[in-house]
Structures are given as C-alpha cells and as structure tokens.
Amino acid sequence: MTAPHPPEPSAEPAAEVRVEGERWFCRGPWTLQGIAGLRERLAPACLTSSPRRVFECSGITGFDTAGAWLLNDLLSRTEASGGQAVLENLRPEFQILLGLVRTRGSGAPAAAPPPSPGPLARLGCKAWRHLSEARGMLAFLGESTWTLLRGLAHPRRWRGRMVLHHIQHGGVDALPLVGLLAFLVGVVIAYQAASQLARYGANIFVVDLVAHAILRELGPMLVAVIVAGRSGSAFAAQIGTMKVSEEIDALRTLGISPMEMLVLPRMVALAVVMPLLTLYANALGVLGGFAVAQLQLGVDAYSFLDRFDDTIRVSTFLFGIAKAPVFALIIALVGCYQGFRAAGSADSVGRHTTRSVVQSIFLIIVVDAIFSVLAAITRLGFR
C-alpha cells in the first residue's frame, strides 16, 4: 500500500541513541514520528553481545507507545542475548507506559496469520465455490418455480401493486435508453452494410440484413443487457441491503415469505415487460436501419416496407420475442439470488451486485447461443 501523504520531512528532532561502551544514551522524542528508522540504525549495535547494557534515559523528551515498544524491544533483545539490561533515569510517567507495553506486548506473542492455501487448494476452493453457487442457483430456481406455481393457485396472494411498481421501474423508465440505443444499433448495422452492398448494387438487401439482425438477435439481446444492468443490479442491491440489515429475517418472522414478497413480483414484472421492451427495441432498430437505407442507399419507404414484408416471417419475429421472457427469468433469478447471497457487510452487497450483472449477461449470451443452435437445427424462424 502506498502512502499518498508521506509525512513531511520532520523539522522536529528525531529520537537517537548514542552508544558508549555499555552505556546507551537515549535522547529526543521517542514517539511514533520520532523513532522512524532508529531500529535499523541500532541493528549493528544490537548484534554485539554484551553482558550488561545501561540505558540512560534522562534525555528522552517525549514518549508514547511506539517509543515504549522500541525501548522494550531493546531491553528484551539484550536479555535474550544473555545480557543484563538496566534502565536509568526514565521518568516515572514514562515507566508506566513501558510497563504497560511490557505486560501487554510480551504476554501474547504476535499471532501468526493463518497460512495461505497453496495453488491446488485455491483451485479446489474456487471450483467448490462455483459448484456450490450453481447448486444454490438451482435450488433457488426450484424454490421460485414452486412459489410461482403456488402463486398461480392463489391469485389473491399476488402483490399487484409491487408488480406494477417494478413494471414502472424496470420497463417504462427504461424506454428512453432502450429506444435510443436500439435506434443507434440499427443505424450502425445499416451503415456497415451500406458500403459493402452499394459496391454490388444490392442496396435493397440492407432490409434483409437489418431486419434479421435486429429481430432475431440484437433486439432481444440489447434489451436483456440493458435490463440486466439497470434492473438486475438493482434487484441484487435492494435485496442484498435488506438481507444485510436483517429486513429479510424480519419479513420471515412476520410470516411473510420473502420469495413471495420480493422475488415473485420482480420475476413477473420482468417477464411482462421484457417482451414489450423487445418489441419496442425491434421497431426502433429497424427505424434506424430505415433512416440509413433512405439517406445513404436511396431505398425509399415503399421498397423498404415491401422488402421487409417479403423477408420477415411472423415466425422470425416470434423467435426473437420468445427469447425475451427467458432472458427476463434469468435476470430476475440471478439478481434476486445474488441479493440473497449477500451477508455480513455493505462490502458484500457491492460484490454480489457486480456478480449479478456479470452472471446474468454471461448466461444470456450462453442461452442465446443455445437458441441459435436449436434454431439452426430445427430451421425454426427461418423461412
């Protein structure tokens, strides 16, 4: 660790020891700031063994626990090498402090830090952590499914207000961000395509490219990433804070299931909101592509819509939209689960919030890849 404020070169005098045979004259302020470096300077003198050392202390002007510690260290080193240590003229008020450090400092030898594990043990620990995390996640998935099913059986236990609250926060409030980013992604894709397609005179195929890319892949993915960053992290932070401040325990003692009160509304809200957000992102993404097609490639509105209708099937659109609830489930599950994993301190809430975002984006991309492979095998969503 670096010291951002190195103490100023001290104008005050430093503690010093003048060695004259067996008499050691100690002078100056034996304080935290004063004793810096003194022990190293004395190291060679300490090595010479001597049957008797007299510490003449009348010159000591200041004394605190650091000074007492150093003096005690010198005394005990002399004694350890078989010599006799004598203190002379140490002021009585300083003697009290020295006595305190002697009794406290030497009574308990400094405990050694627990040994740090070797590389193999660390690997094992890491693997075990990941495994137990995966198992916990699976258990959490089971528990929330069960809660959801029970919720379906007792619709009156649904917390409609909470669901609406999360729809507002996770969905409606995300509209500007999602809209802008989707539009820009559409613009970027069309631009990339424009230079290549124009070379072959295949301008009209910009429609195919933009429509397929946005509707099948980028729309749902973009929404999922934004929602994971906005809502998933918020879920982890909210629930984590509640966990750390024992609010979750309070809920349990009040006979309210935290799963029902906290997890279910978030899950339902995201499952409702994400397909809608995806639809919205699709529309704006295509609009972005449309703008570039018109300005850059000279594809007019009529041809664009005509080609769009030809190239996109309802199944293509539905394939994209169908991913959204799955992603929603992942984000809500991971966010809430990481929130519940937080324990102990505020520090842990932060760690688990970060982990929730990383894990959900990871899972989203993995699941998206699985979707793509399955679609390629079954020809689902293609013509």
Add this chain to the structure above:
Amino acid sequence: MSSPAPPAVEVRGLVTRFGDTVIHDGIDLEIRRGEVFAIAGASGCGKSTLLKEMVMLVRPTAGSLRVLGQDLAAVDEAQARRLRQRWGVMFQGGALFSGLTVLENVELPLKEHTRLTPQEIRELAHIKIALADLPPDVAHKFPRHLSGGLLKRAALARAIALDPELLFLDEPSAGLDPLAASALDELILGLKESLELTIIVVTHDLDLLWRVTDRVAILGEGRVVGLGTMDELARSNQVQVRQYFHGPRGRAAWGAASREGTGWNPDSATP
C-alpha cells in the same frame, strides 16, 4: 508542556442548522486536557452532530470551534491532516473497513502517517490490539466475524493507533451486554490513565456516565442545559436535567453508583 496547553476543545456560540431544522442554538463548552468529558442528552438532541463537528466531518453554521488550540474554521489542508493525526475516533458501529482484517485496520493509519517499516508497523499494531484487550487470534479475523464487544475493541485499537492526544467515542456502550459494556468502561479508564488521553464520549448510557466521566454536558433544545460532574448534575434543579436523572433508569444507575461509594445517595435526596 512548556506553555500552558490550550483546552482540548473550546466551543463558542456554536449554531448548526440543517435547512429549517435547528440542531444547535448557541452552544458554549470548554473541555480540559486530561478529562473524560461526556456529552449526553435525549436522542436527536444533536450529540453526535456536535461530535462530528469537532472532528471536521460536519461544518457548523456559525460559531467558533477550537480543537487542541486550532480554530477548525481556519485550518488549511496540511494543518487539518496534522490535526487528524492527533485525535482518534471510535464510531458507533465500529466503522472498521470490512475488506481488511483487524490487524490491517489498525495498521492502516500507521502506514499512512508514519515512516516506520512494515515489520515495525505490524509489531506496533499487535501492541495496540493487545492494549485494547483483544485476544491475539482476533488480529487476522475480518470485522464481520467479530461479536459486538470485540468489534468495539477493535475500533478502539484503530482509534489509538497513532497515540492520539484526544479520543472521541461515539456511543461506546451501545449494543453491548452489561458485562461487555462495563469491561469496556474499565478499558477506557485504563487507557486514559496510561496513555494520558483526553476522552470525549457521546453517550446516553447512565452507568457509563456515572462510572467513567469527570464532567458531563447535557444537551437539550439545542443548548447546554446542564454542565458539571455527575454529582452536581444529579442535584440540579434544571427541569430537563431532572427529567434525565430522575426517570426510573436514571435513579437505578444513580443508586448503583452511590452503593459503590462513588456517588451521592439518591434515597436521601428530597426534591
């Protein structure tokens, strides 16, 4: 020690307002060197805010505040840094850094503010931990693994890391069982004796007030409503001070203190 040392803390006409809420409305206090001074009062009377103003965490709206002879309104950055090395603060919840072990927590101020070697810092930190009556194996634990009593001691060890002249304690006994609280009382008294500390403690623990403090200021309605030793305050006829001392718990603590022979007997007191 050459010139007469200025008072540890000098507060003159201190006013604090947060928006429309008046917290302090003209507080005057003088805290002498070497005493254990308590700031007491009902919840929300501005005790903790006063403490935060003394350690430069909150800036008062008006009035002057001198700590260890320095006017806090006039210090520059370098002076503020030196001043901060001369006091230690123990926060109510400990406020130990949760990512560091107890030992590293105590080492941190030493690393930042001294030129000692890592080895020396480590040994000194172990001494501070021992001075705070912590068992040595606690040194390598993280704060989240400590009980309330140990946490307070660890916080105290960090507060005395730089051998401060002035020690601020915010609610030291809050959240402790009576046994741990009284052990902490003893520890505070012992440290005061051996390290020649001036201690300023914010508390509403009546037992602690009786056992540890030299003088007490009681805050109410933004002012100092009572100031003096516990004996003097207990005999005061000021309404708010009487309410404070003559509630059922106040009488119990008073009785306990007088049975120990340290206080004045409440049973012979006739209002």
